[in-house]
Amino acid sequence: MKIVLVAGARPNFIKIAPLMKELRGRDAFDVRLVHTGQHYDERMSRLFFEELEIPRPDVDLGVGSASHAVQTAEVMKRFEPILQSETPDAVVVVGDVNSTLACTLTAAKMNIPVAHVEAGLRSFDRTMPEEINRILTDAISTWLFVSERSGLENLRRDGIPEERIHFVGNVMIDTLEQHRATSERSKILQGLELQGSDYAVLTLHRPASVDDPTVLSGLMAAVGRISKELPVVFPVHPRTAAILRGGGPHGTAGSGDGLRLVDPLGYLDFLKLLSNARFVMTDSGGIQEETTVLGVPCLTLRTSTERPATISEGTNQLVGLDPDHIVATAMDVFRRPKSPRKIPEFWDGRASRRIADILEHA
Known part of the structure; x- marks a missing residue:
């Protein structure tokens, strides 16, 4: 064939x-x-x-x-x-x-x-x-x-x-399982001077998140507040970087004490970063799935998700775009212990x- x-x-x-x-x-x-x-x-x-x-x-x-x-x-x-x-x-x-x-x-x-x-x-x-x-x-x-x-x-x-x-x-999980052990050898945490797992990860790239200056500034303001409590690592997608450089809420993006903007990461470095994070904030569909299998709490910065199994069975919460709600949920997740969740079928x-x-x- x-x-x-x-x-x-x-x-x-x-x-x-x-x-x-x-x-x-x-x-x-x-x-x-x-x-x-x-x-x-x-x-x-x-x-x-x-x-x-x-x-x-x-x-x-x-x-x-x-x-x-x-x-x-x-x-x-x-x-x-x-x-x-x-x-x-x-x-x-x-x-x-x-x-x-x-x-x-x-x-x-x-x-x-x-x-x-x-x-x-x-x-x-x-x-x-x-x-x-x-x-x-x-x-x-x-x-x-x-x-x-x-x-x-x-x-x-x-x-x-x-x-x-x-x-x-889920074929994405096939890749995760095949490379999980190799990713553990990544030195990304040492390179970013992160200690233990008391840090969060942020990704943003969807038009609904980054194209509207009001939405993006609200999200970054929330992240800035969260980063005063723990480091937030933000691998910046090229599309998002261009918007931030081109007159978006760039000042807001650097307002948090612990917000670290870094270039996009390779798969192995990013998997290592996700695996050890206290929680993840994202608008990505695939990251909702990866965090579910890794057992890492995920806060989805959207009003809907096409992957409901990550909520009903996994570690995902749909938190929307309201900055106050994002901050409150993040702090709640940060302060309570991780709870075990089942992994979706197949x-x-x-x-x-x-x-x-x-x-x-x-």
Whole structure:
């Protein structure tokens, strides 16, 4: 079975690593890797390929940054000739970024079956670009590989035929489990002069968090208050850094005594940082999942989440955007001991194996 596997952005790299390893380890598959170039920064792309031992892409489309419409269109324009020359039996896409939707649309219009890994997730907030990407990708994919039980319910509600839906678990956790021991050798804590686990981690990158100056200034004001009680390490996404430099609430960003803005980190350093944190504040979907498995409290700085299992079974709390509520919740989490939580079903490091089994017998 000839497969074109697509990756475009940092979260995709974490998800494709175990898939590449599993598929290329089987004689049943001939796999080509296409990197769309949606994330192209050294620390957001090349370093992840090296650390996660992802083979050099067979094709790099080099799309780069642009508006949603331009980026999606450019991926489609550059991906179509690849499919024409490769003539694959299937295209495998992961997650919910623009590259995911663009490559799915291109393949579907060429009558090439698509497998969507991480299908069925829904925030029910259509102001999120990722939500539109999820809905459309699921609607035209042939195989829908689901990471948590809420995805099964959502796809059935959307009228997806049962034979197209497969509950396989979470490939992001496959990567975490494969690299957990290696990450323990990271020296990131010593480099940041952090003692023990009495520090927090912050990530922000979604448009709803950083594009509105009022929202961003409120979030950073809350983080500044929290950082007076314990250090807060903030690996700044290039998109967020550009907004802060370009007239955003930059002064507020440095107002806390213990707020440390650092460059984006590689996977192993970041995993080490997450693993030892007292708690994490984020607007990222994947970090909600990783903290659940690591047993680290997660405060999601959003009004909705597409990953409800991280709340019902994991360590995640949805805290919204109100600065006072964020501070109060963070201080409550900081002062009380961690409570053990269960790990969602099939988040066991073997999701990629289940996906390969299904594709091999398709």
